[in-house]
Amino acid sequence: MPWDFSTEPEWEEQLEWMRNFLRTEILPLETLHLDHETFFRAIRPLQQQVKDRGLWAAHLDPEHGGQGYGQVKLALMHEILGMSELGPPVFGNQAPDSGNAELLALAATDEQKDEWLAPLLAGEILSAFSMTEQGTGSDPKQFTTAAVRDGDEWVINGSKWFVSNGDRAAFHILMAVTDPSVHPYEGQSMIIVPTDKAGIEMRPIGVMNDPDHKGPLHDHCEVHYRDVRVPYSNLLGDEGGAFVLAQKRLGPGRIHHCMRWIGVAQRAFDDMCERSVSMSVHGSRLADKQFVQDFIALSAADLSASRLLTLHAAWKIDQVGASETRQEIAMIKYHGAKVMHDILDRAIQVYGSLGFSTDMPLAEMYAYARAARLYDGPDEVHKATVAKIVTRRYEPVEIPTDHVPTRRVAAMEKYANLFDVVSAQ
Numbered sequence: 001m002p003w004d005f006s007t008e009p010e011w012e013e014q015l016e017w018m019r020n021f022l023r024t025e026i027l028p029l030e031t032l033h034l035d036h037e038t039f040f041r042a043i044r045p046l047q048q049q050v051k052d053r054g055l056w057a058a059h060l061d062p063e064h065g066g067q068g069y070g071q072v073k074l075a076l077m078h079e080i081l082g083m084s085e086l087g088p089p090v091f092g093n094q095a096p097d098s099g100n101a102e103l104l105a106l107a108a109t110d111e112q113k114d115e116w117l118a119p120l121l122a123g124e125i126l127s128a129f130s131m132t133e134q135g136t137g138s139d140p141k142q143f144t145t146a147a148v149r150d151g152d153e154w155v156i157n158g159s160k161w162f163v164s165n166g167d168r169a170a171f172h173i174l175m176a177v178t179d180p181s182v183h184p185y186e187g188q189s190m191i192i193v194p195t196d197k198a199g200i201e202m203r204p205i206g207v208m209n210d211p212d213h214k215g216p217l218h219d220h221c222e223v224h225y226r227d228v229r230v231p232y233s234n235l236l237g238d239e240g241g242a243f244v245l246a247q248k249r250l251g252p253g254r255i256h257h258c259m260r261w262i263g264v265a266q267r268a269f270d271d272m273c274e275r276s277v278s279m280s281v282h283g284s285r286l287a288d289k290q291f292v293q294d295f296i297a298l299s300a301a302d303l304s305a306s307r308l309l310t311l312h313a314a315w316k317i318d319q320v321g322a323s324e325t326r327q328e329i330a331m332i333k334y335h336g337a338k339v340m341h342d343i344l345d346r347a348i349q350v351y352g353s354l355g356f357s358t359d360m361p362l363a364e365m366y367a368y369a370r371a372a373r374l375y376d377g378p379d380e381v382h383k384a385t386v387a388k389i390v391t392r393r394y395e396p397v398e399i400p401t402d403h404v405p406t407r408r409v410a411a412m413e414k415y416a417n418l419f420d421v422v423s424a425q
């Protein structure tokens, strides 16, 4: 029976290259606080090195320029890249572009692939995924943004919220109600909306780690669509097929997110341990104080548990596909987000005021970790999913299966002969 936690030597060599590349080429960029345009110009030569190494956009199939590695290899890769938010764009797999590219690869027509997927994969344009509506983000059944067919066109009206890269993207993949008469899971469609269309208005929203939306990577936009017209042929996949497509996209994407979170948590853990052996107060090193030992011991176990949970989910997707792996994919979302959050919180505590300052990257990483408990659906929704799947396996009973007096009566009957023998002695 195969039960193997080892990594192929050839892939380990690639991972080692990525670790060095991240440390020597990408982490230094963090300290420069580049704006969006300058950052993307600065990483062009780095992106070329990644392409030369055959690691560009590795999440896609070979026919779309990826490598077809499978989820376990990708997971190990994302653990390294994810240590810095600046890692994924250098490797052509930053959210939301990586997920959008997967959607286009899955469902786009040849014309749509030529127009949108090819330049996206070449790193020439950015994209956005426009789904959440304010106040109902956790319940897509309540979305109201609608696209109505008018001859050869869709006419779109409604508002979306927190659309990452909304105003930097060349196009949005919009989730819109196209048939309000059926169940919401069957009445919404995905439509490609070029952002230069008339009637689109966007406002970048300030967030915890980027109040003035000047960060190098994403901003997050409120988007209003007012009588926006796009060709009918911009429909992505089937009419009414948005939820089916979204599910296909989310599974593997979540593995990548969670492994990036493990990378972030590992970095915070390393920082915490380094500090604990470097600083002494009240007569001993922090590493020798039981409060700090508790932080370190809990964090080491949390990190290991989350990593194994995520790699197991990745392995299961490779074996039986994403839809059979729903429970595992939902579990890693809330487990991984909480582990990253808690380890960062402990690391900041161990660094004291230095941890809270921007002289260390921990405060920035903490804000990133806080968001992880919300995006991709808040933790509560995933917990509810897991509880539902799990409890479906149980039947209601009048007497608990493990009820000791009942089991004792059964045991007395089962072993009646034995008791006869014992009492005869």
Ligand SMILES: Cc1cc2nc3c(=O)[nH]c(=O)nc-3n(C[C@H](O)[C@H](O)[C@H](O)COP(=O)(O)OP(=O)(O)OC[C@H]3O[C@@H](n4cnc5c(N)ncnc54)[C@H](O)[C@@H]3O)c2cc1C
Pocket (backbone or CB within 6 Å): 096, 128, 129, 130, 131, 132, 133, 134, 135, 136, 137, 138, 139, 161, 162, 163, 164, 165, 220, 371, 374, 375, 376, 377, 378, 379, 380, 381, 384
């Ligand atoms: C950094 C970041 C990037 C994002 N990028 C995008 C993007 O590119 N595109 C996009 O469309 N969206 C994006 N989002 C939005 C994200 O998908 C939503 O924030 C998420 O789905 C939750 O929706 P909401 O914020 O409207 O929360 P709400 O629906 O308002 O929920 C608020 C809270 O209610 C509670 N709650 C909700 N449902 C339940 C339940 N069933 N049981 C118990 N409690 C519950 C939870 O505590 C939840 O946090 C992004 C969000 C963030 C933070």
